[in-house]
Amino acid sequence: MPTFGAGKGVTSSSKSVFHLWQGFSIGAVVIGGFVCLLILYAVLRYRRKGDNIPTQSQYHLPLEILYTVVPILVVFGLFAATVVVENKELANPKTNVIVDVNAFQWGWKFSYPGTSTVVVGQTTADPTMVIPVNTDVHINLTSTDVIHGFYVKEFNFSRYALPGVLNQFTIRAVSLGTFQGQCTQLCGLYHSLMVFKVKVVSMSDYTAWLASNANPAAAQASQTATQQQTSTHVKSKSTASNGVN
Amino acid sequence: MTDVVNPPATAPAEDHAHDEHHGPTGILKWMTTTDHKIIGLSYTVTSVLMLVIGGLFAEIIRGQLASPNSSLVSLAQYNELFTMHGSVMIYLFAGPFAFGGLANIIVPIQIGAPDMAFPRLNALSYWLYLTGAITMLLGFFTAGGAANFGWVAYAPLSNSINTPGAGADLWIGGLLLTGFSAIFTGVNLTATIFYLRAPGMTMFRMPIFTWNMLVTGILILLAFPVLTAGLVMLYCDRHFGTHIYSVAGGGVPVLWQHIFWFWGHPEVYILALPFFGMVTEIIAVFSRKPVFGYKGMVFATLSIAALSLGVWAHHMFTTGVVLLPFFSIMSLLIAVPTGIKIFNWIGTMWRGEVWFSTAMLMALGFLVTFLVGGLTGIYLASPPLDFFTHDTYFVVAHFHSVVMALVLGGMGGLYYWGPKITGYLLNERIGKIQFWFLFIGTQVFTVPQYILGLLGMPRRIAVYPNNPQWKALNDWSSLGAALIGISTILFVINVIVSWKKYPAGDNPWDAQTLEWFTTSPPPHHNFYRLPQIRSERPTWDYNHPEHKSLAHGQHDTAVHADEVKVP
Numbered sequence: 001m002p003t004f005g006a007g008k009g010v011t012s013s014s015k016s017v018f019h020l021w022q023g024f025s026i027g028a029v030v031i032g033g034f035v036c037l038l039i040l041y042a043v044l045r046y047r048r049k050g051d052n053i054p055t056q057s058q059y060h061l062p063l064e065i066l067y068t069v070v071p072i073l074v075v076f077g078l079f080a081a082t083v084v085v086e087n088k089e090l091a092n093p094k095t096n097v098i099v100d101v102n103a104f105q106w107g108w109k110f111s112y113p114g115t116s117t118v119v120v121g122q123t124t125a126d127p128t129m130v131i132p133v134n135t136d137v138h139i140n141l142t143s144t145d146v147i148h149g150f151y152v153k154e155f156n157f158s159r160y161a162l163p164g165v166l167n168q169f170t171i172r173a174v175s176l177g178t179f180q181g182q183c184t185q186l187c188g189l190y191h192s193l194m195v196f197k198v199k200v201v202s203m204s205d206y207t208a209w210l211a212s213n214a215n216p217a218a219a220q221a222s223q224t225a226t227q228q229q230t231s232t233h234v235k236s237k238s239t240a241s242n243g244v245n
Numbered sequence: 246m247t248d249v250v251n252p253p254a255t256a257p258a259e260d261h262a263h264d265e266h267h268g269p270t271g272i273l274k275w276m277t278t279t280d281h282k283i284i285g286l287s288y289t290v291t292s293v294l295m296l297v298i299g300g301l302f303a304e305i306i307r308g309q310l311a312s313p314n315s316s317l318v319s320l321a322q323y324n325e326l327f328t329m330h331g332s333v334m335i336y337l338f339a340g341p342f343a344f345g346g347l348a349n350i351i352v353p354i355q356i357g358a359p360d361m362a363f364p365r366l367n368a369l370s371y372w373l374y375l376t377g378a379i380t381m382l383l384g385f386f387t388a389g390g391a392a393n394f395g396w397v398a399y400a401p402l403s404n405s406i407n408t409p410g411a412g413a414d415l416w417i418g419g420l421l422l423t424g425f426s427a428i429f430t431g432v433n434l435t436a437t438i439f440y441l442r443a444p445g446m447t448m449f450r451m452p453i454f455t456w457n458m459l460v461t462g463i464l465i466l467l468a469f470p471v472l473t474a475g476l477v478m479l480y481c482d483r484h485f486g487t488h489i490y491s492v493a494g495g496g497v498p499v500l501w502q503h504i505f506w507f508w509g510h511p512e513v514y515i516l517a518l519p520f521f522g523m524v525t526e527i528i529a530v531f532s533r534k535p536v537f538g539y540k541g542m543v544f545a546t547l548s549i550a551a552l553s554l555g556v557w558a559h560h561m562f563t564t565g566v567v568l569l570p571f572f573s574i575m576s577l578l579i580a581v582p583t584g585i586k587i588f589n590w591i592g593t594m595w596r597g598e599v600w601f602s603t604a605m606l607m608a609l610g611f612l613v614t615f616l617v618g619g620l621t622g623i624y625l626a627s628p629p630l631d632f633f634t635h636d637t638y639f640v641v642a643h644f645h646s647v648v649m650a651l652v653l654g655g656m657g658g659l660y661y662w663g664p665k666i667t668g669y670l671l672n673e674r675i676g677k678i679q680f681w682f683l684f685i686g687t688q689v690f691t692v693p694q695y696i697l698g699l700l701g702m703p704r705r706i707a708v709y710p711n712n713p714q715w716k717a718l719n720d721w722s723s724l725g726a727a728l729i730g731i732s733t734i735l736f737v738i739n740v741i742v743s744w745k746k747y748p749a750g751d752n753p754w755d756a757q758t759l760e761w762f763t764t765s766p767p768p769h770h771n772f773y774r775l776p777q778i779r780s781e782r783p784t785w786d787y788n789h790p791e792h793k794s795l796a797h798g799q800h801d802t803a804v805h806a807d808e809v810k811v812p
Contacts, residue, residue, distance in 0.1 A: 005699040006633070017629045024630060028620040035587060035616055042594040043609060046532070047601065053789060054597050058535045059797040067588045068541075068581065075577045082573055082627040089629050105407075146402040147498065149563065149636050153701030156633040160564045162499060163401060164492035167565040184636035184703040186395045188407060189320055192706035 004029075007154070010179065010200065012172040013089040014156035020085045021156075024078065031074070089157070092170050095136035097206075099129060103141070103148035103161035103183065106190035116214045123190050128197040129181075132206035133173050141167040149184030152198050158184055173200040279364035282767065284371050285350030286666060289659075291375060292342035296652075298382070299333035300733055302326050307726040310719045313711045323707035324393035325412070329384070331396030332416065335516070336423050337378045339651060343519030344430050344465070345374060347658050348458045350666055352434060354760035355455045357443025357778070359770035362436035366429050373426035381419025384412035392416035395705065397509070398479070400490035400501035405483040417480050424473050427515075431465030434458050443759070445778030449543070452758040452781055453529075453536055456543050457522030460550045461515050467554065468511035475504035499566055506557035514553045517647070518546060520654035521586060524608045527661050528590050530756045531605035532597030535782060535794040538589040545582035545589070552579045562631045569628045576626035583619055587612070602754070603676030607657030610684040611650045618646030621695065636705075639698025642691045649687040649729075656683065656736070664749030668765045672747070675739040682732035690725025693718040757785035 004025035008018045046054075102109040107122025110129040121127025131137045141150055143161035151158035154177075159167050183194035201209065268274055278284065306326050309317045318326060353361055361367045384391030389410030394403045398416070401407060438451070438459045451459075479501065481487040488494020490501045529536045536542055552575055558567035559576040590612060599605065621643040624630045634640060656679070664670045697718045702709060709715055752761040762784045763772050776787040780794055 005696055007699075017633050020627065020629055021624075021633070024624050024627065028623065032616060032620050035591070036613065038591050039594075039609070039612060042591055042597075043599050043601075046594060046597050046599050048533075048598040050598075052598055053792050054532075054534055056535055056792050056794045057596070057797075057799075058537060058539060058794040060538075060592070061797050063592075064538050064541050064585070064588075068585055071581045071584045072578075075574075075580055078623065078627065079570075079574050079577055082577075082629065083570055085629045086569060086573075086627075089632070146407055147399055149703070151636070151701075151703065156629075158563050158632050158635050162564060162566070164498060165564075165566060169565075180701070182701075182703050182706075186324070186399070186402065186705045188402060189324065191324075192320060192708045 006156070009156040010154040010173050010175045010177065011157070012174055013085075014154065016085045016088055017156040020081055023081055027074065027078065090169065092138065092168060093136050095138050095170065097132060097135050098138045098140065099131065100140045100142070101129070101150060101161070102144060103150065103187075103194075104144040105146060105188050106183075106194045108194070108196045110196075112210060115210050117210050118215060119213070121196065123193040126195045126197055128178075128199050130199045130201060130206060130209050131171075131173060132203045133176055133200050135203060136170050136172050138168065138170050141169070146187045147185050148187050148194065150181070151184040152179055152181040154179040154198075160185060173198075176200050176202070279360070279368050280769070281353050281361045281364065281367060282350050282666065282771075284367050285346055285348075287371055288341055288349055288374070289346035289666075291371075291378065292338050292346055295333050295337040295378060296342070297733060299330050299338055300730060302330035302333065304726055304730050306330060307723040309707060310709075311723040312719075313716055314708045318707070320707050321390065321393065324395075324705075325385070325391045327705055328392050328395050328416075329382070332381060332392070332420075334648065335396060335512075336420055337374075337381065339516045339648065339655075340427060340512075341374055341423070342655055343516065343523075344427070344434065344458065344461055345370065347523065347655075347662060348434060348454075348461075348519055349430070351662055351760055352455050352458050353437060353441065354665075354763065354767055354771050355452050355758050356438060356441065356446050357759050357772060357775050358437060358441035359772070361433045362441055363429075363433050367433050370426045370429040370433070373422050373429070377419045377422030377424075377426060379419075380415050380422060383419075384415040387411040387415065397505060398501075399505075400479065400482070400498045401492070403479060403483075403501075404491060414480070414483065417476050417483075421473060421476050424469050424476070427465050428469045428473075431462045431469065434462035435466065438462070443775055443778060445783075446759075449540065450778055450781045450783075452522075453525040453539070453542055453546075454519075454522035454758075457518040457525075457546055460546050461518045464511045464515050464518075464550050464553070468508045468515065471504055472508035472512075475501065475508070478504075499561070499564055502561050502564065503557070506560045509560065510557040511550075511553045513647075514549055517651060518549070520611070520651045520658070521546070523658035523661070524611050524654045525586075525590065525593075526756075526758065527604050527608040527657050528593050528612075530661070530754050531600045531602055531608070532594045533600070533755065534593055534597040535757070535780075535785075536589065537592030537595070538585070539781060541585055542589050545585040548582045549579060552582070559626055559631070562628045563635045573626055573628055577623065580619070580623050580626075587616065587619075602660070603671070603673050603680055604657045604661035604754075606677060606680045607653050607660060607683075610680060610687075611654040611657065614646055614653060614684070614687055615650035617691070618643060618650055621646065634698055636703055637698035638694045638702045638704055641704045642694035642698060645694065646687075646691050649691065653680075653683060653687070656680075659736075661754070662760075664753055665760055665765045665767070668749055669743060669745055670747040670749045670753060671739050672743045675735060675742060679732045679735040679739065682728050682735060686725045686728025686730075686732060688725070690722050690729060693721040693725075697722070752784065752788070755785075755788070757782035759783050762787065 001022055006018055006021045008015050098113050100111045100113055108127050109120045111118040119127045141159055141161045143163045148161040149158055150161055155171060159169055178197055178199045181196045181198055269277060309315050309323060389412050391412040394408050438455060478489045482490050488496040490496050490498050525536055556572060556576045558572040561567050660671055660676055702715055749765045751764055762776055776783045780786055
């Protein structure tokens, strides 16, 4: 089946999103193609040939009902598929691997609660978020200043980092590799440069990486910062991240 | 045929003398006029000028993106450019062109009215709009430059800490002024259509363009005051120490998005419905048939308007704080009435006599381009697919397909109604060349952007990594933008070349609605006399009494039988 320009991605839900994409695309190509053919036929077959006045027919009720009812059915089909994928994608299974992602002007901070590992980088030095493969990774997404967008193309997913809101979602990478991530929501002067990387490694490599990057001082600072955020900023837990209510 | 009115011959001389009555002339006439045709023309000219200015910004943006890590403009200038490109096109071109320009001129004539219901309010609308436009653009001349937070001005980026400077304030002020101008025009259109229809012009005998403008007027009244309120609160946050959108003071930044899009999504249809109306008229006239499924068309417009008030949060799926399924199904459902419209347009052409005038070509270009924009919009109504493509070039391509369709439709409107306003036709040959540049340019411009979005290019970035694939696609897109630019130049050339050259006559297209019954341009109060209004096509009925619209199942023979009975 054609990909229609999209990719399977590298997470368990990015595949479902890809299949949903294919489904929508088939619908779009079939319906769009049919309509284009109708337009093409109409303008070629009925192009003006003389000064005739054609029959002034204005209504055809059965036909009008048909092209009202069929689209409604198509829409409900698309909606059903949407809800299935959405519920899967936004499910938050319990997991031990947690990453606190904090976006700021103009960079990213990835801290790993329960450890002292913190990765910070901005504009010129892209930070890397390291996560283990085949493991649910719970992301707590926050912002310190303006709205940013957490987007990794290979995840087929993005989410806003909102000041004052804790956004949570779970990703489960299924292949190893390093992937590009970028801020997608305009956040000021250096928006174009707010890039990061995601590195998916094996569980043992991940544990080793965590240990080798332990940084007690930074962790303490981050802990304090997180506490401050919790007390002043975090007001509501994301409703959508609980899945469909 | 009984009760035939006098033919719409040129008016007696004394009536013409009445035209010139007791008023100032020249620039003073322009500044003091309350004539809807002159105000509408001012609106049209000003908004087309805005199209050119916004287009110029777009060409610079495309120049910057033609190569990775380009330094044609600085990061700061780039942010100003796309902010003002979006703002000029949405706030100062598309809406004012449609409901301030063409609708202002055409709606009163289409319903047989002498003017708008509130002519002086109409003049106030125009002057507010012009003032607002100048105010917004003056931002470029301030020390900090023009507004640079995107045309959506998301809080808290738009607060006084993140975006200090007068450019942002001028943007807010300019938008408040044009917002009021839109509200007053909405009041005027609604009142005019409800109260000033000629005898016989029942609601279901109003042309589709008038119907769409009525619904647009109502949507303006529902949506624009919300934006105004939101802007006032934003201004208070910036200058009077309130914390409505700031977390630090207990405010909620996402509130701005709710308010903005509660205006912003109806606004999409406030922009689109007038152009749907123009295209409907054009397709019917150049197929020499009535609008197919006229009543269905009206109900489709009404349901688009109703649904459009409940879909705003589909712009906010990735915020994580909105109820996804509700906004998803509401957004998907808009595809249904929109689909009805598309099928009705095809039905209108079906078994017609399709005349490929420039106006019709533009309308067909609209149809195809809008189909692409509409279908990609369905993807974005599905939250998982929106998460995937949100704020990437896929979205940029989607709404540029839609708005470029509107530009095509609007150009069709100018070619179609221009002769009525000026009395002179535009050159058809140049018009057709312009069409092909515009149509092909639009596709070359948007299609690579869809692919770029899927490849992961975010919107609003001034520089991108040196990736040959991205560069190639961006180059194609920039080429498309250049073709569109050429089409705009061709239009200007056409206006100059055709200046007072091809007299149009009253009804050059054998059109159907009331505005084609009067002279081109119409006299001071539009009509010397009116035909009988017994359908939504009074002019057609008058010119072709033997070719009335047929209901389903009725055939030509039935009409002929009728005719035999009537002596």
